Amino acid sequence: xxxxxxxxxxxxxxxxxxxxxxxxxxxxxxxxxxxxxxxxxxxxxxxxxxxxxxxxxxxxxxxxxxxxxxxxxxxxxxxxxxxxxxxxxxxxxxxxxxxxxxxxxxxxxxxxxxxxxxxxxxxxxxxxxxxxxxxxxxxxxxxxxxxxxxxxxxxxxxxxxxxxxxxxxxxxxxxxxxxxxxxxxxxxxxxxxxxxxxxxxxxxxxxxxxxxxxxxxxxxxxxxxxxxxxxxxxxxxxxxxxxxxxxxxxxxxxxxxxxxxxxxxxxxxxxxxxxxxxxxxxxxxxxxxxxxxxxxxxxxxxxxxxxxxxx
Amino acid sequence: xxxxxxxxxxxxxxxxxxxxxxxxxxxxxxxxxxxxxxxxxxxxxxxxxxxxxxxxxxxxxxxxxxxxxxxxxxxxxxxxxxxxxxxxxxxxxxxxxxxxxxxxxxxxxxxxxxxxxxxxxxxxxxxxxxxxxxxxxxxxxxxxxxxxxxxxxxxxxxxxxxxxxxxxxxxxxxxxxxxxxxxxxxxxxxxxxxxxxxxxxxxxxxxxxxxxxxxxxxxxxxxxxxxxxxxxxxxxxxxxxxxxxxxxxxxxxxxxxxxxxxxxxxxxxxxxxxxxxxxx
Numbered sequence: 001x002x003x004x005x006x007x008x009x010x011x012x013x014x015x016x017x018x019x020x021x022x023x024x025x026x027x028x029x030x031x032x033x034x035x036x037x038x039x040x041x042x043x044x045x046x047x048x049x050x051x052x053x054x055x056x057x058x059x060x061x062x063x064x065x066x067x068x069x070x071x072x073x074x075x076x077x078x079x080x081x082x083x084x085x086x087x088x089x090x091x092x093x094x095x096x097x098x099x100x101x102x103x104x105x106x107x108x109x110x111x112x113x114x115x116x117x118x119x120x121x122x123x124x125x126x127x128x129x130x131x132x133x134x135x136x137x138x139x140x141x142x143x144x145x146x147x148x149x150x151x152x153x154x155x156x157x158x159x160x161x162x163x164x165x166x167x168x169x170x171x172x173x174x175x176x177x178x179x180x181x182x183x184x185x186x187x188x189x190x191x192x193x194x195x196x197x198x199x200x201x202x203x204x205x206x207x208x209x210x211x212x213x214x215x216x217x218x219x220x221x222x223x224x225x226x227x228x229x230x231x232x233x234x235x236x237x238x239x240x241x242x243x244x245x246x247x248x249x250x251x252x253x254x255x256x257x258x259x260x261x262x263x264x265x266x267x268x269x270x271x272x273x274x275x276x277x278x279x280x281x282x283x284x285x286x287x288x289x290x291x292x293x294x295x296x297x298x299x300x301x302x303x304x305x306x307x308x309x310x311x
Numbered sequence: 312x313x314x315x316x317x318x319x320x321x322x323x324x325x326x327x328x329x330x331x332x333x334x335x336x337x338x339x340x341x342x343x344x345x346x347x348x349x350x351x352x353x354x355x356x357x358x359x360x361x362x363x364x365x366x367x368x369x370x371x372x373x374x375x376x377x378x379x380x381x382x383x384x385x386x387x388x389x390x391x392x393x394x395x396x397x398x399x400x401x402x403x404x405x406x407x408x409x410x411x412x413x414x415x416x417x418x419x420x421x422x423x424x425x426x427x428x429x430x431x432x433x434x435x436x437x438x439x440x441x442x443x444x445x446x447x448x449x450x451x452x453x454x455x456x457x458x459x460x461x462x463x464x465x466x467x468x469x470x471x472x473x474x475x476x477x478x479x480x481x482x483x484x485x486x487x488x489x490x491x492x493x494x495x496x497x498x499x500x501x502x503x504x505x506x507x508x509x510x511x512x513x514x515x516x517x518x519x520x521x522x523x524x525x526x527x528x529x530x531x532x533x534x535x536x537x538x539x540x541x542x543x544x545x546x547x548x549x550x551x552x553x554x555x556x557x558x559x560x561x562x563x564x565x566x567x568x569x570x571x572x573x574x575x576x577x578x579x580x581x582x583x584x585x586x587x588x589x590x591x
Contacts, residue, residue, distance in 0.1 A: 050449065054476060060438045060469055060473045063437075064473075066438075066442060067443035067446065070428055071372070071442075072372070075442075095438070099429045
């Protein structure tokens with residue numbers, strides 16, 4: 001798989017939202033003063049009757065979306081991941097998840113690659129928060145194409161969805177037509193020596209790692225875990241049984257992230273040695289996305305290093 | 312809307328009995344605010360709300376919708392819904408008990424008719440009602456969306472986010488009510504959170520405000536009629552009420568916000584409330 005040109009995943013969301021909005025009149029969108037950042041302009045301009053500017057009031061936006069959903073609409077709420085989770089946890093819990101309202105939370109600027117804005121805006125714990133929530137589906141696509149497909153799939157999925165994507169331009173390498181199915185892990189590179197489970201921006205890094213490992217004679221299997229919840233446990237267990245070693249890679253804290261989730265699955269079903277590429281406990285800092293990914297070891301080199309620890 | 316078979320005072324007296332009996336039987340719950348909201352909520356369901364109990368649907372299509380933001384007054388809400396025919400009155404005996412559809416605070420998990428969303432964690436209902444009202448506007452559905460808030464609840468910031476949003480978007484099919492009973496768990500509202508002059512606050516947020524004696528049936532009817540006149544934006548009806556209305560030892564006291572009566576106190580309360588329709 002090769003990079004067809006760098007693009008931001010948030011633009012994939014904007015494109016997917018516009019396309020599904022054209023197709024399905026039930027789709028509505030809400031934004032909290034971040035239309036440009038979320039790439040929601042195309043939808044807002046094409047469907048002004050179905051777009052609601054909510055101002056800087058995220059709690060109200062979540063509740064309003066719940067009311068739109070109860071009455072049969074499919075609302076997408078757009079804001080930064082930090083404001084889509086921590087700031088409104090109770091609204092998401094009561095008015096969306098416990099009330100089983102069909103709201104799609106589009107969370108941009110997730111993770112450390114938000115960059116220069118610093119730790120106030122760099123949520124590295126959102127996956128933990130959202131995956132703990134009953135009835136919530138959690139999706140973390142890897143590039144522009146996958147984010148576009150995931151957005152359209154989220155609209156068709158029944159129930160609340162947390163769709164996480166990012167700010168920076170990153171390699172766009174998956175095919176425009178997928179495959180994409182919520183809840184079904186994607187085997188991107190078959191191998192037999194070690195399993196790499198990667199999600200979000202780390203999938204590209206994992207692909208690079210597979211190449212480096214190949215040059216060392218290590219055949220790594222790479223699985224794209226775009227859906228954190230429901231987790232495709234069978235794909236993970238089958239691969240772990242085959243390779244006997246697992247490395248996870250994610251742009252998130254160790255606490256409550258993909259690594260801990262996988263560790264729990266393996267402990268119950270197929271204990272094998274494993275390592276986690278994730279950020280240790282702590283807040284981030286200002287810097288460029290590339291600098292920050294390197295400082296916190298969220299890169300191909302660290303994935304390779306973790307694989308080598310297991311051998 | 313069908314004509315309700317009993318008079319409003321008969322419903323209200325029976326509903327107050329149900330509230331006392333349900334909370335006593337559950338040994339927990341919130342009688343004070345349930346009793347303060349009883350009169351205007353009974354008028355709403357018996358005479359104003361365009362809903363047919365047997366045809367109620369969660370999506371509220373082609374009917375008025377009601378959202379209870381103060382979910383803790385569930386004893387009133389459940390009794391009202393049962394007495395109006397949304398579900399069997401006998402189910403009131405299961406309130407707060409294991410496996411019941413009548414959860415401590417309203418839930419949609421078991422499909423209890425009359426409930427659109429869960430509530431209990433305060434401050435969220437007005438936002439949800441805004442969304443439902445906007446949805447009706449998109450659909451060209453001329454029905455109204457009602458929502459009930461509390462004065463204590465109005466200490467929550469989200470209420471004012473929603474207040475600003477509704478006025479900004481001129482949501483003119485939205486009718487909010489506040490049960491202004493002046494009491495909250497820890498004491499009188501003015502000593503605890505100081506919501507102050509709610510009338511001036513809602514006006515300042517761009518709402519039309521109607522004030523009303525929330526225990527005076529004719530005033531309540533007039534308030535709903537005024538609120539249903541064509542509007543340019545959202546309407547707030549401030550219902551002046553008394554915590555614990557109808558039971559002397561609960562009257563105007565924050566101590567009965569969230570406390571169940573003893574068996575002896577239940578007897579005293581029921582002696583003051585006429586059994587009009589028949590206990591469940």
